[in-house]
Amino acid sequence: MGTVLFQNVSKTFPGVRSVRALDDVSLSIGEGDFVALLGPSGCGKSTLLNLLAGFDRISDGHLLFDGRPVTRPGPDRGVVFQEAALFPWLDVWNNVIFGPKVQGVPRDVYEPRARELLHLVGLDAFAEALPVQLSGGMRQRVGIARVLAMSPRALLMDEPFGALDAQTRLSMQQLLLDVWQSLGTTVLFVTHDIDEAILLSDRICVMSARPGRIVRTLPIALPRPRSIASLTSPEFVAYKADILSEMNVVHH
Amino acid sequence: MTTSIERLVASDGPSGTATPRRRTVVVRGPLRVVGRVLLAVALPVVVVATWQLAGTGGSLFGGVLPTPDRVWKAWWTWAFGTTGLGLNPYSGTWLANLLYSAERVAKGFGCAILIGVPVGIAIGWNRAAAGALDPTVQVLRPIPITAWLPFSIAVFGIGPGGAIFLIALGAFYPIVVNTSQGARDVERILIRAALMMGAGPFTILRRVVLPAALPSIFTGLRVGLGIGWTAVIVAEMVAVKSGLGYVLWDAYYVGRMDVVIADMITIGLLGYLSDRLVLAIERWALAWRRLQSHQA
Incomplete structure (x- = not known):
């Protein structure tokens, strides 16, 4: 459950000057894998995620989630957006239970789970706060909790920590590692932060721009469970040097 | 490790909780309210007074308009x-x-x-x-x-x-x-x-x-x-x-x-x-x- 298969997928955005955002991308993600898409802005990594989320349609190729073609968004693929995208008129609690509630899950099923998730992301005390009253990091915690409340088979994260300050980002990365460790959900994680990609993922797909392609796939064999202490290990630094040289090539 | 994370988490708290912020919005000095009311009625009072004083025998413009x-x-x-x-x-x-x-x-x-x-x-x-x-x-x-x-x-x-x-x-x-x-x-x-x-x-x-x-x-x-x-x-x-x-x-x-x-x-x-x-x-x-x- 939670397997992803991109088979020779291309995406062209039509227009006066049509843009080929993705060109012949193939990618296979197994159950419970944590895969990072790494690349400069405009390389199509968010486009790839939006295709899997069902927000956009592929132009060519095949895209399967759990063996079935992706045709539309759904709660089996929980998306965490860069700016959290919480409903500003709902408090934290109602944002978290939005998914199960609109899907008609019985209240006595989703309520205990939502409470548990709020605790997991450290926001028990803020159930009645409005999103605007929270810091960026806290909003993103709500964004993660509301997605987990739907028990998705895959988490699609689109630069979820990109707008946070460095310190908050570290604590969020640790939180995500802990959550993933305990839930084992498949994760597709889009980022332009090399450290973040190495720290979190089992595998990094380095992408290049115009047209968007996966130019290299790099397995990360750092031992699990990881923590932000892994950031300074020699293996980590070696991976980073490797990717940096790769991205240099990409840019020239 | 865990403790340092918890500290990071704690530092990621809200800059101020909901209640005090709401209070600063709602509470106003009673003097400010009185001042606002006075400011608001000043113009009507001046207009009405002028209108009253300009009238003769209870009317203005040769009887067309009554006084206040x-x-x-x-x-x-x-x-x-x-x-x-x-x-x-x-x-x-x-x-x-x-x-x-x-x-x-x-x-x-x-x-x-x-x-x-x-x-x-x-x-x-x-x-x-x-x-x-x-x-x-x-x-x-x-x-x-x-x-x-x-x-x-x-x-x-x-x-x-x-x-x-x-x-x-x-x-x-x-x-x-x-x-x-x-x-x-x-x-x-x-x-x-x-x-x-x-x-x-x-x-x-x-x-x-x-x-x-x-x-x-x-x-x-x-x-x-x-x-x-x-x-x-x-x-x-x-x-x-x-x-x-x-x-x-x-x-x-x-x-x-x-x-x-x-x-x-x-x-x-x-x-x-x-x-x-x-x-x-x-x-x-x-x-x-x-x-x-x-x-x-």
């Missing part, structure tokens, strides 16, 4: 005088006429909301609905409600039905236009978030588009209510035999400018009060937004 004291007396009789078939047909009818007009505005405005909000959401949200409805709305919109009077009298005759029709029509346009704008401007990412969480089209309309459009809807409601008051007076002057508009025109015909002015002021106060009512509802419904704007 005569307006006040006329209003008093109109409001509290004994009713009956005396020489003054308005005596004691103020409240009854006020309620006639207010009731018509409430009914017409209610109709405008019930039709205008769904139509506006449909136009703003659905391309097909916009294509089918918007051109008609936009062509009908420039027709002033006064131009609809003959039509209204022909269809509804002399009576309150025509007034309610004109109010509903007049209030409908700003409600539709603002609602559709609000529905159009819903952030795409919120729609995507709702889709991702399994919401169907109707759920998205009700739980995302409607609340997101609510600020615009209230703008439309306030403009629409103002037009509703215009419409009720116009309709009553011509086509209804009761209400503030009817009294206004009737009093003018018999030369009772004191009643005319008392009537105008009554309309102004009613319009103001009804707007404050909508504003209060808006404040309540959009509490989340008020916090937002005060955070900047």
Whole structure:
């Protein structure tokens, strides 16, 4: 459950000057894998995620989630957006239970789970706060909790920590590692932060721009469970040097 | 390791919790309130005083305009005088006429909301609905409600039905236009978030588009209510035999400018009060937004 298969997928955005955002991308993600898409802005990594989320349609190729073609968004693929995208008129609690509630899950099923998730992301005390009253990091915690409340088979994260300050980002990365460790959900994680990609993922797909392609796939064999202490290990630094040289090539 | 993370987590707390922030918004010094009231009434007081002092023998411009004291007396009789078939047909009818007009505005405005909000959401949200409805709305919109009077009298005759029709029509346009704008401007990412969480089209309309459009809807409601008051007076002057508009025109015909002015002021106060009512509802419904704007 939670397997992803991109088979020779291309995406062209039509227009006066049509843009080929993705060109012949193939990618296979197994159950419970944590895969990072790494690349400069405009390389199509968010486009790839939006295709899997069902927000956009592929132009060519095949895209399967759990063996079935992706045709539309759904709660089996929980998306965490860069700016959290919480409903500003709902408090934290109602944002978290939005998914199960609109899907008609019985209240006595989703309520205990939502409470548990709020605790997991450290926001028990803020159930009645409005999103605007929270810091960026806290909003993103709500964004993660509301997605987990739907028990998705895959988490699609689109630069979820990109707008946070460095310190908050570290604590969020640790939180995500802990959550993933305990839930084992498949994760597709889009980022332009090399450290973040190495720290979190089992595998990094380095992408290049115009047209968007996966130019290299790099397995990360750092031992699990990881923590932000892994950031300074020699293996980590070696991976980073490797990717940096790769991205240099990409840019020239 | 864990402890350092917890510290990081703790430092990621909110810059201030909800309660104190809300308090700073609500609490005002009583002196500031008094000052604001004084500032607000200064201009009317000056105008009324000048008007009173400029008059001679209870009138201005050679008897055309009554002075404020005569307006006040006329209003008093109109409001509290004994009713009956005396020489003054308005005596004691103020409240009854006020309620006639207010009731018509409430009914017409209610109709405008019930039709205008769904139509506006449909136009703003659905391309097909916009294509089918918007051109008609936009062509009908420039027709002033006064131009609809003959039509209204022909269809509804002399009576309150025509007034309610004109109010509903007049209030409908700003409600539709603002609602559709609000529905159009819903952030795409919120729609995507709702889709991702399994919401169907109707759920998205009700739980995302409607609340997101609510600020615009209230703008439309306030403009629409103002037009509703215009419409009720116009309709009553011509086509209804009761209400503030009817009294206004009737009093003018018999030369009772004191009643005319008392009537105008009554309309102004009613319009103001009804707007404050909508504003209060808006404040309540959009509490989340008020916090937002005060955070900047």
